[in-house]
Amino acid sequence: MRILNLTAGRLSRHRRGPLAGVLLLLLGLLTAGGLWTAVMAPAQAEKTQDLASQVEEGRKLFLVGCSTCHGTNGEGITTDRGNNLGPSLVGVGAAAVDFQVGTGRMPMAQPGAQAPRKDVAYTEEETAALAAYVATLGPGPAIPDESDYSLQGLDSEAQEAAIVRGGQIFLTNCTACHNFEGSGGAMPRGGYAPKIRGVEPKYIYEALLTGPQNMPSFSNGNLTPEEKRDVIAYLGTLDDAAAVGGFGMGGLGPVAEGMFAWVLGIGTLVGFAVWIAAHTTRSNRKKVEA
């Protein structure tokens, strides 16, 4: 104790000395730097390491599964006739990859006017790796977070207002191709606008952001994130709406429904006409004249 007290006493005597401030500063810097090196840096490095290895994994997957059409560096391949075998992926962003691969549209089974939704070919980790790699090709929209397309956090009145606004935006911007019920519709040259009812909100948001295939995009400068969220909320309410008109028959529109009525209605009438005019059973016996 005595020695300690002695040392403390000596140090204390120098605490206002000219070197004390410099020493204290050095000590502080050393502590902060040491702590940083010991605790924070490995986590950061690990993250960087993770992203790098994910991008590398994505690049390998890309070379195997995507480069035939999109080129080995995602630059796109142009055919002799000036068409695109696969478009350039520079700047399409992670959102486009998550949408196209996550819904099974890519890889396409065959080139054509339409990339139909089908069974997903990659696992979630592989899709994320592909998205991470394509995102490095150029700046583009990132994969949206659930908070971007969820109405949670709004009170019920605000939710209702959002759904009404979403409905108006939907009717103005989406119904031309996707039908008033979101059932989809025909487009030129064998393409079609797909059905968007029952599609996961994330994929609708990504489709709006990136404009898959021939769809125009609705970037955040075009439709604000809140407006996109409202459209998605409106689509969700369509599924809960009661079928006040009886059988909706997929909401395919007046032509399809009219065909149904004609085929079923006139078919039944023809059946009755055949029955009325059919030959009655005849007997071989003669009538006994009374």
Place this chain on the structure above:
Amino acid sequence: MSNELTGPGGSNLPAEEPIANPGLPEHTWRPTDVDEGAARRAERQISTLYLLSMVCVVLFCVTYFVADIGDNWETVLGLGASTIGLGVFLGLALLFIGAGTIQWARKLMSDVEMVEMRHPARSSDEDRGATLAALSAGAEDSGIGRRPLVRNTLLASVGMLGAPAVILLRDLGPTPSQAAEADYPGAGLEKTVWTAGMRVVRDVVGTPIKASDLEIGDLVNAEPEAIFPTEENGYPEMEGAVLNIAKSKAAVVVVRMDPDSIIPGEGRDNWSVDGIVCYSKICTHVGCPISLYERTTHHLLCPCHQSTFDLSDSGRVVFGPAGRHLPQLPLAVDEEGFLVAQSDFTEPVGPTFWERDTKDIGDQGEADL
């Protein structure tokens, strides 16, 4: 047999039939004609069908009073009770009466072949002569031939009755010249509410569009700012028919594409802003609103009759029945960077009409140059 077939109009038949009349085949009887048991069974079947009809009517009434008719749309199989209960039971009640009656006719009613001869449609010469005589006697009695003054004034007065009809037809709507003189902005078929410097705003929400916010591939369904008047922009309030007319004529689509893919029409070099172009949303065929836009081909498709317009080429018609290109709205940006119109459309929007100026404006697109 052949004697029986010569009807009362026998004089009109050929004197001798070229082929011997084979007559009718021997009549065969139905089981219900020859078997009293079968007939009784048929009788029971028919009355059962009628009874079923009554049961359905009772069920209809029961459903009406018991099931929750009204705003409950999911009572039965996810469908409304009125759709299923009332519709099905009333339909079946009618169906059973019909089916019973047909069964009655087929099983029990008289079953004998009948022959009805075909007669010429021309009246007999005596009838025709008598009718003509009566007509000329009437004309003679009225003196219509002798007094031409009466006849001519009658014809003229009946003819004049067409004039009130024509005048009343005029009330069906304003004539194009009346519409053009109406006292509201953009009146008439030739003009819209677009004016120089008016901002292009998003439809529904009414927010102005910053040119730098749009990305290549974006499509905006837009309207002129005058449709969304606020205190800030100072446009006068519009309502009713005036608002609807303004909105329907001025609706536009704004798209942004790679500036290199635009083939500007004659005199339209500065109508776009960094690849952002703006076209009327009203089809030039019969006026449907169109916004089926294909990002990669820059084609705008009309859902009504499949007219397709190339927005990278002055709105040229590339397919379908439309006879004219889509009118383009010349765009610019204001000092705050928002999209504005340089002027109104330079030609009438929408379908062709009689009075429309037919001068060739010389920008029908690449194919016509």
